[in-house]
Amino acid sequence: MGWFLIRGYAILVYIFMFLPVAVVVLLSFNASQFGAFPMTGFSFRWFVELAQNEAILRAFRTSVILGLLTALISTTLGVLASLALVRYRVPGANLVSTLLIAPILVPEVVLAVALLLFLNVLGVNKSFALLLFGHVIFTLPFVILVVQARLVAIRRDVEEAAMSLGASPMQTFFQITLPLMLPAVLAGGLFAFTISFDDITGTLFWKPGGVETVPTQIFAMLRNSISPEINALGTVMIVMTVGLPLLGAAIARQLSKKSG
Amino acid sequence: MSSVILRNVVKRFHKFTAVHKTSLEIPDGAFVTLLGPSGCGKTTNLRMIAGLLDPSEGEILIGGKAVNNVPIHKRNLGIVFQNYALFPHKTVAENVAFGLKYRNVPKAEIAGRVQKALDLVQLPHVGARYPKALSGGQQQRIALARAIVIEPDVLLLDEPLSALDANLREDMRVELKRIQDQIGVTTVFVTHDQSEALAMSDSIVVMSAGRVEQMGSPDEVYNNPASEFVANFLGASNILPAQCSTRGADGAVLELAPFGKVPIPAEKAQRLSDAGPAKLVLRAEKLQVLPQGAAPEGVITTPATVETVDYQGQTVRYFLRLGDRQLQAINMIDDKPFEEGAAVQIGFRPKDCSALPGEAE
Numbered sequence A: 001m002g003w004f005l006i007r008g009y010a011i012l013v014y015i016f017m018f019l020p021v022a023v024v025v026l027l028s029f030n031a032s033q034f035g036a037f038p039m040t041g042f043s044f045r046w047f048v049e050l051a052q053n054e055a056i057l058r059a060f061r062t063s064v065i066l067g068l069l070t071a072l073i074s075t076t077l078g079v080l081a082s083l084a085l086v087r088y089r090v091p092g093a094n095l096v097s098t099l100l101i102a103p104i105l106v107p108e109v110v111l112a113v114a115l116l117l118f119l120n121v122l123g124v125n126k127s128f129a130l131l132l133f134g135h136v137i138f139t140l141p142f143v144i145l146v147v148q149a150r151l152v153a154i155r156r157d158v159e160e161a162a163m164s165l166g167a168s169p170m171q172t173f174f175q176i177t178l179p180l181m182l183p184a185v186l187a188g189g190l191f192a193f194t195i196s197f198d199d200i201t202g203t204l205f206w207k208p209g210g211v212e213t214v215p216t217q218i219f220a221m222l223r224n225s226i227s228p229e230i231n232a233l234g235t236v237m238i239v240m241t242v243g244l245p246l247l248g249a250a251i252a253r254q255l256s257k258k259s260g
Numbered sequence B: 001m002s003s004v005i006l007r008n009v010v011k012r013f014h015k016f017t018a019v020h021k022t023s024l025e026i027p028d029g030a031f032v033t034l035l036g037p038s039g040c041g042k043t044t045n046l047r048m049i050a051g052l053l054d055p056s057e058g059e060i061l062i063g064g065k066a067v068n069n070v071p072i073h074k075r076n077l078g079i080v081f082q083n084y085a086l087f088p089h090k091t092v093a094e095n096v097a098f099g100l101k102y103r104n105v106p107k108a109e110i111a112g113r114v115q116k117a118l119d120l121v122q123l124p125h126v127g128a129r130y131p132k133a134l135s136g137g138q139q140q141r142i143a144l145a146r147a148i149v150i151e152p153d154v155l156l157l158d159e160p161l162s163a164l165d166a167n168l169r170e171d172m173r174v175e176l177k178r179i180q181d182q183i184g185v186t187t188v189f190v191t192h193d194q195s196e197a198l199a200m201s202d203s204i205v206v207m208s209a210g211r212v213e214q215m216g217s218p219d220e221v222y223n224n225p226a227s228e229f230v231a232n233f234l235g236a237s238n239i240l241p242a243q244c245s246t247r248g249a250d251g252a253v254l255e256l257a258p259f260g261k262v263p264i265p266a267e268k269a270q271r272l273s274d275a276g277p278a279k280l281v282l283r284a285e286k287l288q289v290l291p292q293g294a295a296p297e298g299v300i301t302t303p304a305t306v307e308t309v310d311y312q313g314q315t316v317r318y319f320l321r322l323g324d325r326q327l328q329a330i331n332m333i334d335d336k337p338f339e340e341g342a343a344v345q346i347g348f349r350p351k352d353c354s355a356l357p358g359e360a361e
Ligand SMILES: Nc1ncnc2c1ncn2[C@@H]1O[C@H](COP(=O)(O)OP(=O)(O)OP(=O)(O)O)[C@@H](O)[C@H]1O
Pocket: B013, B016, B018, B036, B037, B038, B039, B040, B041, B042, B043, B044, B045, B192
């Protein structure tokens, strides 16, 4: 009886969490003028309109470019930082590690305002570069956590064996260490991309005037009206932010299946 | 192939000295074992030879050249690690070929040399597999193949057999020795297993607490230990306080109560410089437990009591009471062993003993 209640309760929680998402997806295929029930028919109309909306396309392009750059920079920095922390035992490694992870622990609003104020003091204007910088700071901890965990599991003697066989430290890194941590590097990059892609809090503070990402664009559109286009956009966002990590996980699994 | 020389090498980790001033000479083509208890500095020495650690003091020479400033990847060494350290993302053949890529070996030649190395370790058909599809023993053979295919100047092995189970370990021991004989590479082998050391080595370096206690052939370290530590580390020994009454060119005479006079041959008394306090070293296997009243030719005997009997199948280990002292004897079982509490005669032949200097009281 007790178990029955708990199970029922759990199901209710899931419904509460996922029903709105399901509604959005469902309504995005609604043929009606209004983004609300009742459904009047099945149609791709809103997706077509979405694809023709200049503002949304521009926001989409901005988000993708921002996400890709964030992923690229975060992953590179994250790999280097993890190497330094795990392999080279830099002095004060614990402190550095904590500082690098800190952005996860600080509320995003605080981080956003702090960065903005700091750059204000320095007299730097808002720009796309600043937005990118913010996203990198914000996604770096995730990359470091994932990559570090993997690097710790790579035995040092495998690298030593490579060097004893004649590979220089650099060759050892590219031949042995990097391939072995590739699944984590890819996962970290995907994380960074998706986090950047659907971030809104920091982005609202950091973005220069006139630049919109997909989330800020939705936010702006919502202020005027609830157009069914937004449902379609929401569906696209869901597919991207859920689908990409799943795809990444599948690739990572495939890679590590080979190397064990 | 090359000799390895350590000259006054010291290794400190912060304030802790892991290796005290050590000088060693490992001749070209020899199989030398570093033997000692856990933490005595064996791995530290090996890693310094490998170039994975820098000595705090002293010089290391390989093939007559100082290598202190030569990084590991330029030393041309073959290293076999305790946990194999195969590259998990490369096939067995790619693993073995890895070192050849950095030696300008023509592509056409690589496959042939890899195959030859795999044949040598008797795993000719596993080239296409990934390491995790091999058993522990097979992985260790591949690790060995990978290390020797590059024709290293020196082969370094850090407890390569300790991750294997007992039977496999003995097979691999024979195998490893066969391969080493065949290619004749100078080999430094680290172990804390004395039977491994005795079975495989041309020469054993017994270490304790960062110091070399003795370097010699297995026969020398076993039968003529340089210190009490060596005597006890290689099997069990009885160390008995005695008095040296005569020390001459043909040996020494030790007074050992209650046995009497024990003449020690010259080569086993070389560590005793003068008459005076001494210690008599008697291996447990050389102490005979005899029926009461027995007095075989050439054996010095005295009566004693059996305290404990530890039956081990082919052999038996006795703990014997002799006055206020306890002695250990390991004898072959002939007929059936003595029982606990039995009054027996114990004895030994003087030529089975060796002498060490004793502390003055
Ligand atoms: N990087 C290090 N930092 C500090 N101390 C170390 C370091 N490496 C080794 N030591 C110390 O040096 C001593 C010798 O270590 P070493 O690894 O050479 O022992 P070993 O003889 O190989 O022992 P084992 O049989 O357990 O492998 C040990 O007391 C160890 O704690």
